Amino acid sequence: MRRVLPLFRRSLADTWRGLVGWTAGILAALFLYLPLYPSIGGNGQMKDILESLPPELVQTLGYDEITSGPGYTQATFFGLIGFVLVTIAAVGWGTSAIANDEENGQLELTLAHGVTRGQLYAERTAAVLAKLLWLTLVGVAAVLVLNEPAELDIALDGLLATATAFFGLVSLSAVAAIAVGGMTGRRTWALGAGTGVAVYGYAVNALGNQNEDLAWLHDWSPYSWAYAEDPISEGWVGLIWLLFAVAAALLLIGWLVFRRRDVAV
Amino acid sequence: MTERSAAVTTRGLIKRYGSHTALHGIDLDIPRGRVFGMIGPNGAGKTTTMRLLLDIIRPSGGQLQVLGEDPRTGGSSLRRRVGYLPGELHLQARVRGRELFAHYAEISGTVRAGTVESLADRLGLDLSRPVRSLSKGNKQKVGLIQAFMHEPELLVLDEPTSGLDPLVQQEFHAMLREAKDKGQTVFLSSHVLSEVQQTADDIAILRSGRIVKLSTVGALRESAVRHVHVVVAEADFAAARSALIAVPGIGELAETGDDGATRALQTTINSHVDAFVKAIARFDLVDLTIEEPDLEETVLGFYGTDETATDGER
Secondary structure, three states: OOOOOHHHHHHHHHHHHHHHHHHHHHHHHHHHHHHHOOOOOOOHHHHHHHHHOOHHHHHHHOHHHOOOHHHHHHHHHHHHHHHHHHHHHHHHHHHHHHHHHHHOOHHHHHHOOOOOHHHHHHHHHHHHHHHHHHHHHHHHHHHHHHHOOOOOOOOHHHHHHHHHHHHHHHHHHHHHHHHHHHHHOOHHHHHHHHHHHHHHHHHHHHHHHHOHHHHHHHHHOHHHHHHOOOHHHHOOOOOHHHHHHHHHHHHHHHHHHHOOOOOOO | OOOOOOOEEEEEEEEEEOOEEEEEEEEEEEOOOOEEEEEOOOOOOHHHHHHHHOOOOOOOEEEEEEOOEOHHHHHHHHHOOEEEEOOOOOOOOOOEHHHHHHHHHHOOOOOOOOHHHHHHHHHOOOOOOEHHHOOHHHHHHHHHHHHHOOOOOEEEEEOOOOOOOHHHHHHHHHHHHHHHHOOOEEEEEEOOHHHHHHHOOEEEEEEOOEEEEEEEHHHHHHOOEEEEEEEEEHHHHHHHHHHHHOOOOOOOOEEEEEOOOEEEEEEEEOOOHHHHHHHHOOOOEEEEEEOOOEHHHHHHHHHOOHHHHHHOOO
């Protein structure tokens, strides 16, 4: 009667309430913001407002493209509200996967059973990524539903490209929290790593936006790898793959340390 | 080959945490089918030893075999043959007891149908309540059931009765006897001797990461300190006193009473009960009391005080 992926299923079963909450949050954000596009972004007045704001602020928020449907969706959801919300979820789940479980003493008991450390690490990572993928798909579905009524005029290819970049970006924060949790077993370190990756990426990207002399900073920001080339309008461009490559490398390092170290000391 | 190997064998087992050494080379042999108790004060290394068996932590030196395999390489298949109760049990799961056991059953050895229910019944645990809402004692029952439910070849139980009321403790002791009758091996730890005394065949006393005494409970009892109380006639007192001083293993003699006609003496003796009785039998005894051996006192003697305080606390 042994079924597959026991730890993966356990993780999902333990956190489905949270997932429902985040799903509702994503939908609420999208259904509040996107229908406003015809009256805000598509309206010539918005351009005037943006021109009256300090350019540094506009560039930091990524609102320079806000007057097109794809630009508006990118600036409000994928680049800001959605990014913040799902990053919070990602870091929380990533921290829980190993570090939190270890600090509150439950990991010891699980590992004393018939599972290997690699299996636990892999299944719990898969559970976090599956939940992030779900939230991304919810976002994609909501944008598709609103595309016509909100006059967004987003091409499917661009939407999938930016959603992939989005998924890669939030996964990188989650994976940083999982891997550092795997290496140290400390909640604060895991939390700091996940949050740090997101804040660092956003800040460096914003600095890189300020002027041409600082544009090289984009090479060093995961946020820029995801969005600097404007995938929602341009499709599969930029360094989206690099997000996944770095995440994979982090996971590997985390696993190598986790399988060797003492747990719960 | 595996069948004949001891349940647990360690040779020179060392565990260091940074500059602090938790285990200074432990040699243990736990034969199959025995109940082996390990006692020692807090920080003596009991939990460290048990975690090493489960591969939760890794040795810094020495050898370790569990059911004939190295825990590092035995992996998940070895751990399915072991039941473990951690010393600090934390159960925060929102799920009900029944679901939690179903989950643990998936990642441990085969659990026969009805086992969880019958264990829960014996210990008095409500399986329909969310685990995190249970009291400490009831969480401990959850921990015990998940350790016992797949009838593992080896049970590793770190302070198993902590938080249990006396009735449940008795039921637990019965579970230990049944496990032993079925040929399972039990390795349990405690900081109270009485528990180990009631359940274990063999005993190891651990202090500051070293085994200071390995013995059977029976042998420990024989060698244990007994308090004796002797009342002799006034006329015999001086002679009795000098006769007693010559008895091997006798403690300090204290005079505890003098009513003019008789005088009372109090002292301790160890295993030399025979020599003591023969030495005292020559005199006119008014009263003689030999108390039950006090194992606790014997064990405290092994614990010591000075070294433990400096080494064990780090």
